Amino acid sequence: xSIYDDKNAFTVRLDxxxxxxxxxxxxxxxxMKIPIHDSLKLHFIANRRAMLNNHARTAKAWGTMLExxxxxxxxxxxxxxxxxxxxxFREWAxxxxxxxxxxxxxxALQDAMQDGLAELAKDPAGRALLQxxxxxxxxxxxxxxxxxxxx
Numbered sequence: 001x002s003i004y005d006d007k008n009a010f011t012v013r014l015d016x017x018x019x020x021x022x023x024x025x026x027x028x029x030x031x032m033k034i035p036i037h038d039s040l041k042l043h044f045i046a047n048r049r050a051m052l053n054n055h056a057r058t059a060k061a062w063g064t065m066l067e068x069x070x071x072x073x074x075x076x077x078x079x080x081x082x083x084x085x086x087x088x089f090r091e092w093a094x095x096x097x098x099x100x101x102x103x104x105x106x107x108a109l110q111d112a113m114q115d116g117l118a119e120l121a122k123d124p125a126g127r128a129l130l131q132x133x134x135x136x137x138x139x140x141x142x143x144x145x146x147x148x149x150x151x
Contacts, residue, residue, distance in 0.1 A: 012069075014079075016078070019062065019082065019086065020082075023085065023089040026051075026055055026089075027055075027092060029044065030055065030096070048100065052096045052097050053093075055090075055092075055093040056097065059087075062086045063083065063086050066079065066083045067083070
């Protein structure tokens with residue numbers, strides 16, 4: 001039994017060039033690998049998460065559409081190649097989102113640690129512990145050292 005319902009099937013001619021060109025342009029623009037005006041660079045940086053989300057959603061929709069298609073004869077190999085390229089584009093977008101999530105989580109952890117260290121430093125015993133940690137190399141000072149009076 002086939003998952004395809006041949007009695008309701010219809011023929012479509014697909015130009016994969018448009019999809020490939022779009023994926024390449026979106027990827028290069030999002031990664032700023034093509035010449036972009038400075039004012040747009042700020043937009044791309046500020047909106048990277050939204051853009052990657054849109055790219056991932058588009059790739060998922062295209063993948064769903066392509067999975068419902070069959071190609072006659074040797075054209076199936078071309079269709080399978082396009083499916084793989086769309087999957088690769090989706091994976092790139094999802095990896096970019098995961099990277100942004102990791103950076104966000106690291107920044108949140110750093111903020112929490114700074115807040116915790118600030119609270120610890122308010123207590124004389126806490127200050128002594130922090131000083132010992134610095135003196136014995138448990139904690140590494142930030143690049144460039146601590147500002148005067150902040151150690």
